[in-house]
Amino acid sequence: MSRAVLSLGSNLGDRLAYLRVAVDGLRDVLVSVSSVYETAPWGVTDQPDFLNAVCIVDDPARDHWAWLRAGQALEREAERVREQRWGPRTLDVDVVTVDDVRSADPELLLPHPGTAERATVLIPWLEIDPDAEVPGAGRADALLAALPAADKNDVRRRPDLPL
Numbered sequence: 001m002s003r004a005v006l007s008l009g010s011n012l013g014d015r016l017a018y019l020r021v022a023v024d025g026l027r028d029v030l031v032s033v034s035s036v037y038e039t040a041p042w043g044v045t046d047q048p049d050f051l052n053a054v055c056i057v058d059d060p061a062r063d064h065w066a067w068l069r070a071g072q073a074l075e076r077e078a079e080r081v082r083e084q085r086w087g088p089r090t091l092d093v094d095v096v097t098v099d100d101v102r103s104a105d106p107e108l109l110l111p112h113p114g115t116a117e118r119a120t121v122l123i124p125w126l127e128i129d130p131d132a133e134v135p136g137a138g139r140a141d142a143l144l145a146a147l148p149a150a151d152k153n154d155v156r157r158r159p160d161l162p163l
């Protein structure tokens with residue numbers, strides 16, 4: 001089996017529609033999907049707010065590279081153009097974890113290196129898996145508890161935006 005946690009983000013154009021492109025494209029392998037969260041941008045802060053969500057997918061036939069390729073195909077479907085690092089995008093699909101795979105290959109770092117510091121990933125992930133663990137870094141709830149309150153306050157659930 002290969003179970004992956006994918007982080008979705010959009011801050012350009014019809015943000016909800018782009019997240020739906022991703023979820024619809026994963027429908028056959030979808031185990032669960034979080035609520036949508038409106039989040040203040042980190043990294044490059046002078047850009048529009050993001051919508052973020054996390055989904056858990058499972059497919060015994062896919063390895064971690066197949067999940068990366070699936071995410072990239074969805075980004076292409078959302079007409080993503082490659083722009084500045086951490087800049088605005090119609091759709092970003094990050095592979096957060098795949099089972100307990102660890103990878104130092106720059107094309108596919110696992111677990112995704114930003115995970116432990118990103119409330120925008122940890123909060124939606126914990127919503128759908130309260131026992132979530134980041135391989136090598138411990139429980140997601142403990143990682144979230146260690147983040148500044150301001151980071152958590154910048155992640156607001158949007159129950160009015162269903163996926």
Ligand SMILES: Nc1ncnc2c1ncn2[C@@H]1O[C@H](COP(=O)(O)OP(=O)(O)OP(=O)(O)O)[C@@H](O)[C@H]1O
Pocket residue numbers: 068084085086087092093094095096105106107108109110111112113114
């Ligand atoms: N776990 C991963 N998930 C998705 N892409 C990854 C992962 N590890 C490495 N990459 C590589 O990262 C590149 C995409 O980077 P991208 O421009 O989306 O970064 P970013 O989203 O701006 O920043 P960040 O990766 O910190 O969220 C791709 O070339 C991809 O091969």
Ligand SMILES: Nc1nc2c(c(=O)[nH]1)N=C(CO)CN2
Pocket residue numbers: 008009010039040041042043044050052085086087092120
């Ligand atoms: N709130 C938020 N900020 C970001 C995000 C994101 O998904 N959410 N993604 C980025 C590029 O990976 C840069 N900044």
